[in-house]
Amino acid sequence: MTATVVRKRSALTKGQLPKFAPYIVLAVAVIVGAAILALIGFNAFGWGVVSAALFTIGLVAWSGAVEGARKAKDKLATCLIVGSFLIALLPLVSVIWTVLVNGIPGLVTPGFLGTSMNGVTGAFDNKAVEEGGKVLGGIYHALLGTLQITLLATVISVPVGLLTAIYLVEYGNDRPLARAITFFVDVMTGIPSIVAGLFAAAFFFAVVGPGTKTGAVAAVALSVLMIPVVVRSSEEMLKIVPNELREASYALGVRKWRTITKVVIPTAISGIASGVTLAIARVIGETAPILVTAGFATTINNNVFGGWMASLPTFIYTQILNPTSPSNPGPSDQRAWGAALVLIILVMLLNLGARLIARLFAPKTGR
Amino acid sequence: MSKRIDVKDLNVYYGSFLAVEDVNINIEAKSVTAFIGPSGCGKSTFLRTLNRMHEVLPGARVEGEVLLDGDNLYDAGVDPVTVRTQVGMVFQRPNPFPTMSIRDNVLAGVKLNNKKISKGEADALVEKSLVGANLWNEVKDRLDKPGSGLSGGQQQRLCIARAIAVEPQVILMDEPCSALDPISTLAVEDLINELKDQYTVVIVTHNMQQAARVSDKTAFFNIAGTGKPGKLIEFADTTTIFNNPSQKATEDYVSGRFG
Amino acid sequence: MTTNSLTTSQGAGRAGDKVFSGAAMAAGCLILAVLFGVALFLVVQAIPALAAPPADIQGGHGFFAYIAPIVVGTLIAAVIALVIATPVAIGVALFISHYAPRRLASGLGYVVDLLAAIPSVVYGAWGAAFLAKEISPAYDWLANNLGWIPIFQGPASATGKTILTAGIVLSVMVLPIITSLSREIFLQTPKLHEEAALALGATRWEMIRMAVLPFGRPGIVSAIMLGLGRALGETMAVALVLSSGVLTASLIQSGNQTIAAEIALNFPEASGLKVNTLIAAGLVLFVITLGVNMIARWIITKHKEFSGAN
Numbered sequence: 012m013t014a015t016v017v018r019k020r021s022a023l024t025k026g027q028l029p030k031f032a033p034y035i036v037l038a039v040a041v042i043v044g045a046a047i048l049a050l051i052g053f054n055a056f057g058w059g060v061v062s063a064a065l066f067t068i069g070l071v072a073w074s075g076a077v078e079g080a081r082k083a084k085d086k087l088a089t090c091l092i093v094g095s096f097l098i099a100l101l102p103l104v105s106v107i108w109t110v111l112v113n114g115i116p117g118l119v120t121p122g123f124l125g126t127s128m129n130g131v132t133g134a135f136d137n138k139a140v141e142e143g144g145k146v147l148g149g150i151y152h153a154l155l156g157t158l159q160i161t162l163l164a165t166v167i168s169v170p171v172g173l174l175t176a177i178y179l180v181e182y183g184n185d186r187p188l189a190r191a192i193t194f195f196v197d198v199m200t201g202i203p204s205i206v207a208g209l210f211a212a213a214f215f216f217a218v219v220g221p222g223t224k225t226g227a228v229a230a231v232a233l234s235v236l237m238i239p240v241v242v243r244s245s246e247e248m249l250k251i252v253p254n255e256l257r258e259a260s261y262a263l264g265v266r267k268w269r270t271i272t273k274v275v276i277p278t279a280i281s282g283i284a285s286g287v288t289l290a291i292a293r294v295i296g297e298t299a300p301i302l303v304t305a306g307f308a309t310t311i312n313n314n315v316f317g318g319w320m321a322s323l324p325t326f327i328y329t330q331i332l333n334p335t336s337p338s339n340p341g342p343s344d345q346r347a348w349g350a351a352l353v354l355i356i357l358v359m360l361l362n363l364g365a366r367l368i369a370r371l372f373a374p375k376t377g378r
Numbered sequence: 379m380s381k382r383i384d385v386k387d388l389n390v391y392y393g394s395f396l397a398v399e400d401v402n403i404n405i406e407a408k409s410v411t412a413f414i415g416p417s418g419c420g421k422s423t424f425l426r427t428l429n430r431m432h433e434v435l436p437g438a439r440v441e442g443e444v445l446l447d448g449d450n451l452y453d454a455g456v457d458p459v460t461v462r463t464q465v466g467m468v469f470q471r472p473n474p475f476p477t478m479s480i481r482d483n484v485l486a487g488v489k490l491n492n493k494k495i496s497k498g499e500a501d502a503l504v505e506k507s508l509v510g511a512n513l514w515n516e517v518k519d520r521l522d523k524p525g526s527g528l529s530g531g532q533q534q535r536l537c538i539a540r541a542i543a544v545e546p547q548v549i550l551m552d553e554p555c556s557a558l559d560p561i562s563t564l565a566v567e568d569l570i571n572e573l574k575d576q577y578t579v580v581i582v583t584h585n586m587q588q589a590a591r592v593s594d595k596t597a598f599f600n601i602a603g604t605g606k607p608g609k610l611i612e613f614a615d616t617t618t619i620f621n622n623p624s625q626k627a628t629e630d631y632v633s634g635r636f637g
Numbered sequence: 638m639t640t641n642s643l644t645t646s647q648g649a650g651r652a653g654d655k656v657f658s659g660a661a662m663a664a665g666c667l668i669l670a671v672l673f674g675v676a677l678f679l680v681v682q683a684i685p686a687l688a689a690p691p692a693d694i695q696g697g698h699g700f701f702a703y704i705a706p707i708v709v710g711t712l713i714a715a716v717i718a719l720v721i722a723t724p725v726a727i728g729v730a731l732f733i734s735h736y737a738p739r740r741l742a743s744g745l746g747y748v749v750d751l752l753a754a755i756p757s758v759v760y761g762a763w764g765a766a767f768l769a770k771e772i773s774p775a776y777d778w779l780a781n782n783l784g785w786i787p788i789f790q791g792p793a794s795a796t797g798k799t800i801l802t803a804g805i806v807l808s809v810m811v812l813p814i815i816t817s818l819s820r821e822i823f824l825q826t827p828k829l830h831e832e833a834a835l836a837l838g839a840t841r842w843e844m845i846r847m848a849v850l851p852f853g854r855p856g857i858v859s860a861i862m863l864g865l866g867r868a869l870g871e872t873m874a875v876a877l878v879l880s881s882g883v884l885t886a887s888l889i890q891s892g893n894q895t896i897a898a899e900i901a902l903n904f905p906e907a908s909g910l911k912v913n914t915l916i917a918a919g920l921v922l923f924v925i926t927l928g929v930n931m932i933a934r935w936i937i938t939k940h941k942e943f944s945g946a947n
Contacts, residue, residue, distance in 0.1 A: 081840055088842035092736055095728025096745070099816070102809040103752050106763045113766070174664030182658050184436045192665045194934075195672050201863070201930030202923065203870020204757075205897045206679075209919035212904075213678040221912070235675075238668060255473035259537070261434060263487035263544055264463030268657030273490045277477040296756025299872035299897065303904045324758040324873075331762055331877060344766070351759045362754050446643070455644040457651060464643075 028077055033070060040065035063094060110351050117349020120146055124353075127152035128309035128321075133336030136343065146342040148335070150350045152311045153326035156226060157354075159315050160305065160322055161295050163230035164237055169287055171234075172241025179242070180249040181271055199239040207235040208300030215304075224306040226315030229322070232300035237290045244286025248279040281372035285365040292361035296354055298324035323354045380578045381447040381464070381547040382407040383428060388442035389607075390423055390432065398424050399607035401442075403597060410570060410579045412589035412616065415599035416631070420608025421582050424599070425550050428580065429465035430458040446547065463487075466546035470553045472533030474525030474540070481521040483536055484508060487544035503543055511539035512569050531562020538569060542577070549573060551581040555588065567592050586632055590620050598628045676923075683917035685910060693910055700914065704921055706884035710800065710893040711922070714875060715868040717804025717888070718811055723861055725808075726815035733816075734823040735845060746820065753813035761877030764806035765798065769878060772805070773797035776889040790887040798880035801888040803895075806874040811864035818863065822856030823849055855936055862933030866926045872897035896922040 044062035048054070067090040075083035117123060131148035139146050175192060183189030202210075211232035215223040252275050260270040276283070306319030307329055327347045334343035383405040390398040398420035405411050413421040426432040427440050430451060444451040451461050474483045484504045488495055495503070504521065508514040513535040517528070525536050534554060541549055551570070555563040570592045573579050583589050589596050596619040601608045612619065612628045623629045691699030733745050773795065780791030793799075830848040839847060850857075875898035885892035900915050900922075907915055 081843070085840035085842040088845070089736065092728045092732045095725045096732040096737075098725055099729045099749065099752070099812060102763075103748070103755075105767065106755060106759065109763050109767045110759060171664045171667060174661045175668055178658075178661035178665040182661055188662070188665065192668060195669055197934055198927065198930065199668070199672060201866045201926055201933075203866075203872070203897060203926050205870065205872045205900050206919050206923045206926070209900065209904075209916055210675040210679060213682040213916055214675050216682060216912075217678050222908075235671070242668075253473070255469060255471060256475060258431065258434060258467075258469060259473045259475070259540075260486070260490060262429065262431060262462055262467035262469075263490065263540065264459050264461075264466075265487065265490040266459050266651075266654050268654045269490050269492065271657070274475055274477075278475070292754060296758065298756070298758040298761075299876075299901050302901050306905065324756060327758050327762060328873065328877065331765065347762060351756075351762055354756055355759060358754050358756060359751075362751075449641045449643045451643065453641045453644060456641065457643075459651075460643050 026078060028074055032073065036069040036073065037062075037066055040069055063097075066090070067094070107355075110348065110355055113344070113348035114352025115349075117146070117345040117347075118352050120149075120345075120349070122147075123149040123346075123349055124154070125149060125151055127311050128335070129311070131309070131335060133338070136334075136336035136341075137339050139342050140336075140339040146345055148342075148346060150323065150326060150346070150353065152308060153321040153323045153350060154353065155311060155313070156305070156308070156320040157295060157322040157324070157357075159313075160226045160229045160233065160301065160320065161291060163227060163315050164233035164294060165287070165291055167230060167234040168237040168241050168290070172238045172290075173245050173283065175238075175242045176245035176249055177271060179246055181267070181275070196239045196242050199235065200243070202235065203299075204236055204297050205299035205303065208232045208303040210235055211300070211304050224304060224319055225317055226305055226312070226320035229301045229305035229320065230315065232304045233294045233297060236297065236300065237294045240290040240293060241287055244289070245279075245283050248282030248286065249275060251282075252278045281369050284372065285369040288361055288365035288368060292358050292365070295361065296324055296358055298328055301325050302328065323350050323357075326350050327354070380407045380576060382578065383548065383580075384443075384445040384448075385428075386443040386445070388424070388427065388440060388444065390420070390427055390440050391438070392435070393437040396607040398427075398599075399609050401610045403610060403613055405578060405580060406595075407447075407578050408574055408576070409594045410574045410581065410592055412593035412596045413580070413582045413599060414584075414586060414589050414596060414631070415608070415611075416601065417584075418604075418608070419599040419601040421597075421599045422552050423608070424610075425552055425580060425582050426467075428548070428550055429462050429467055431462070431467060433458055463491075463544055464546055465548040465550060466541035466544060468534070468537050468541055468549065468551045468554050471557045472530055472537050474528075474533050474536050476524065476526045478525060479522045480517050480525045480528070480536060483525040484539050484543050486540055507539040507543040508536075510542050510573075511535045512565060512572070513539055529562065531558050531565055534558060534562065534566055535569060538566070538573075542573075546577065548578040548580065551579065553582050553584060556584060563588070586620070590616060596620070598623075598625075598631060600627050600631070679916060679920050679923070682913055683920045684913075686913035686917040689910055689913075694914055695911065700917060703914065704896075704918055707894045707896050707899050707918070708921065708925075709884055711869055711895040711897070711925075713888070713893060714800055714804050714807055714879075714895050715865055717801060718807035718868040719861060719865055721805060721808035722812045722815055722864060726812050726860075726864075727819055727857065729812070729816045730819035730823055731845065731849070734820050735841070735849065746817070749813050749816050752809065753817075757810065757871060757873040758877070760806055760810055761873035761875075764802060764874060764878035768806065769797035769799075769802050771797075772802060776801070779889055787886045788888045790890070793889045794880065794891045796880060796891070798878060799889050799891055800879060800893040803875045803879040804888075806878055807868045807871055810871055810874060811868050814867055815857075815860045815864040818860035819853065819857050822853040822860075826852045855939070859933040859936040862929055862936065866929045866933065869929065870897055870922060870926050872901045876901045 040062045044058050044065055047061055048058045067087065070090065071083050071087045074086045126149035128148045135147045138144060179189050179192060211228050214231070215228045256274055256278060257270055260274045301322045302325050305322065305325070307325060308319040308321040312318050312320045327350045330343040330347035334340035336342065385401055385403045388398070388401045389396060401424060413425060415421050423432060428444060432438040440452060446464065475486060478486060481504050482489065484507050485500055488503070505514060508517065513532060516532060525533065528536060555566050558566065567588065570579060570581065581592065593616045595614065596616045597613040598611045598619060599608050600611045612623060612625045619628060620632050623632065686694065686700055691697065694700050694703050696703045729749060733742050733749070737745050773793065776793035776797060776799065779789045780793040783789040784791045826849045830852065831844055834844040834847045875895045879893065879898060880891040881894040881898065882892035896918050900919055903911065904915050
């Protein structure tokens with residue numbers, strides 16, 4: 012005789028949906044969604060949306076019937092919150108996919124990175140479309156312009172931003188001046204980028220002469236956007252340097268300025284460098300301020316202080332809005348997407364670099 | 379190479395708040411003096427006025443005189459930086475510079491002041507300071523490793539080596555063992571005993587046994603209540619303070635009846 | 638009287654201290670001077686447009702008649718962006734702070750930050766080339782079925798280059814701003830409040846309703862305000878996506894214009910009084926965004942004490 016084992020359900024799990032319930036609902040939703048879409052014309056995006064909606068309705072209804080209204084509400088909230096995350100991913104994936112698909116043909120065209128648009132006219136583009144030849148012209152001038160303008164902006168912003176952060180943390184002591192600077196730095200972070208461009212343009216129009224448009228004007232405009240970011244991140248990093256280190260240095264008879272330059276900044280340098288890199292990543296893709304300050308150029312310009320200058324973002328903008336050949340915008344689009352891909356790669360490398368800097372050059376605690 | 383300290387009628391303020399009131403004390407050269415007393419009685423604050431480190435905090439100021447072999451630290455025209463090269467300090471928590479190696483930590487006072495020093499001289503100074511801090515044998519094979527990789531007690535001795543490398547007259551220690559385990563504490567206490575052959579040592583401690591073990595003279599500070607200033611109650615030979623104090627408050631404190 | 642041996646000090650070191658602290662303070666003052674000075678230049682350059690006879694301004698009816706419709710257009714685009722982005726952003730923030738597995742949370746936060754890293758011109762290009770085309774069937778449907786509502790009045794734009802498309806692109810751009818700020822606030826919800834709610838038998842959603850959202854409300858409001866500041870001033874998403882025109886109520890027809898796009902599209906070729914007019918438009922935009930940002934900062938400072946956020 013063997014004892015009969017009676018499987019008894021725990022009182023604590025009574026009135027709950029089984030663990031596999033969501034999977035069943037999901038499978039049903041996907042199949043029904045496909046069927047509905049098949050009736051009104053199939054497309055993958057619609058299938059996803061309809062399936063997600065059916066899944067939410069199904070799961071919430073089932074839960075409401077078995078578990079009661081409170082649990083059903085909880086399930087609904089979960090579905091909506093997870094759904095919003097998936098919705099947020101859609102544009103990211105779509106943008107990256109669009110840029111990759113459209114940008115790779117431009118990027119792999121021989122000479123794309125090494126030539127400028129000098130002498131490339133609509134006639135060449137028309138010929139490339141009609142005879143299927145290679146698309147001429149490239150982004151060398153724009154890449155060079157972006158690097159020069161960004162470099163100059165960095166050279167202006169980093170000393171000003173870092174010194175301001177040092178003033179706020181080491182000398183400010185919550186004085187009225189320090190509070191005013193903190194407030195106006197916050198104000199500066201909210202300045203629309205196009206207004207920053209107009210700032211710089213208005214300044215140079217008044218000081219140098221109407222219509223002054225050079226790479227340097229653009230660099231000043233970008234600095235207006237970059238300085239507050241540098242001040243903010245450097246300030247945070249200087250603040251987390253322990254006061255004990257400053258005291259240890261003072262107690263050795265070291266002057267305050269040498270303490271700051273030799274002890275405080277080296278301790279915070281990885282964070283500062285990472286913040287500066289992120290600030291560069293932020294301004295390198297700015298279009299509007301360059302548009303109103305540096306003009307357009309199709310040729311290589313090595314002088315940031317004289318003449319109009321091209322940049323990657325404005326190159327993309329003009330190639331899309333004013334194609335080189337209005338009758339055949341295809342080659343211009345190809346160049347624009349190629350430039351967009353290069354720009355995104357630059358920005359991603361800078362972001363990645365910032366993370367690496369923060370990790371690699373952090374002071375070694377050895378513990 | 380050590381100087382005496384004479385304090386006359388010293389008051390310490392934070393803004394308008396009187397933190398320490400009317401201290402008079404004479405500290406002999408080449409001796410160990412311990413400051414004891416309950417928390418918040420102003421002993422650390424007072425210690426920091428002996429090398430003008432209190433000025434790092436905004437609003438802190440003093441009235442009165444602190445004489446280092448007769449020279450007043452608070453005379454007009456005295457640079458606090460000069461004071462601190464003569465009166466070194468070791469802190470409660472070991473604080474080696476995280477960006478520097480052991481060797482660079484010892485040389486920090488010299489290098490940060492931008493003094494030129496040859497490699498031979500630097501090597502000699504590193505060895506001398508680390509030997510002086512009883513740390514040489516433990517770290518001589520890894521001088522280029524970061525100082526923060528050492529144990530807590532080793533780090534504290536590294537900080538002492540860093541302080542004596544600038545060849546001060548006086549070394550101030552602000553509860554140097556409160557963050558250390560008993561074995562490391564013993565090592566630092568042994569070191570303090572050796573340091574008094576060359577330096578004037580002033581140590582703030584919460585630990586009365588420690589004061590009894592390491593100091594020649596002891597000063598007892600007390601506070602009448604929250605918001606009241608701290609005061610020097612009694613200053614005498616350590617044996618007197620612990621065995622035969624003249625003040626009731628001192629006796630209550632050393633016998634463990636409060637604090 | 639004996640001389641004090643401590644007063645003989647190295648003068649050079651002292652000078653270094655003075656120079657360095659002076660330089661630090663000068664840098665701070667430079668920021669104030671630049672902000673003040675260039676705001677001044679903006680005003681100076683804008684005055685000719687404000688003072689010019691109305692007939693000389695584009696449109697022929699003076700600066701106010703010129704700027705009013707594009708201010709409204711700017712507000713329409715920004716409101717669309719916020720209406721779409723706010724619920725999604727709060728959902729994403731809650732997902733990362735309270736729903737996602739702990740180990741994935743920081744990685745997912747980084748993915749959302751990537752959205753912020755993509756340059757605005759790329760979003761503009763994406764909106765113009767991809768989104769506008771894909772979304773125009775939906776506009777046809779809206780015009781056919783909901784056309785009796787003024788904002789969905791047909792005929793829908795065939796290219797899809799409408800203010801609604803621009804607003805959707807803007808919403809993608811402000812989403813990471815609102816998300817990252819809300820996420821910070823949600824993560825600061827006192828654990829005790831959350832555990833108290835759970836201990837009363839609350840479901841996860843009830844816990845969020847009881848503990849997390851009330852705590853984070855001021856933070857969410859200021860995050861939305863900062864997002865609004867960004868949406869008002871964003872240029873490229875509108876300049877590339879919108880096929881601009883006169884002010885129209887329908888969101889699915891071409892038309893409308895924003896200040897930032899108006900400047901970007903016209904400034905490069907502008908000359909004479911037109912330059913002053915555009916700079917004056919920039920001044921208007923600056924004042925609007927300044928107001929919005931200052932309100933946001935004010936909310937943050939006002940609630941700083943109890944939210945622990947700064």
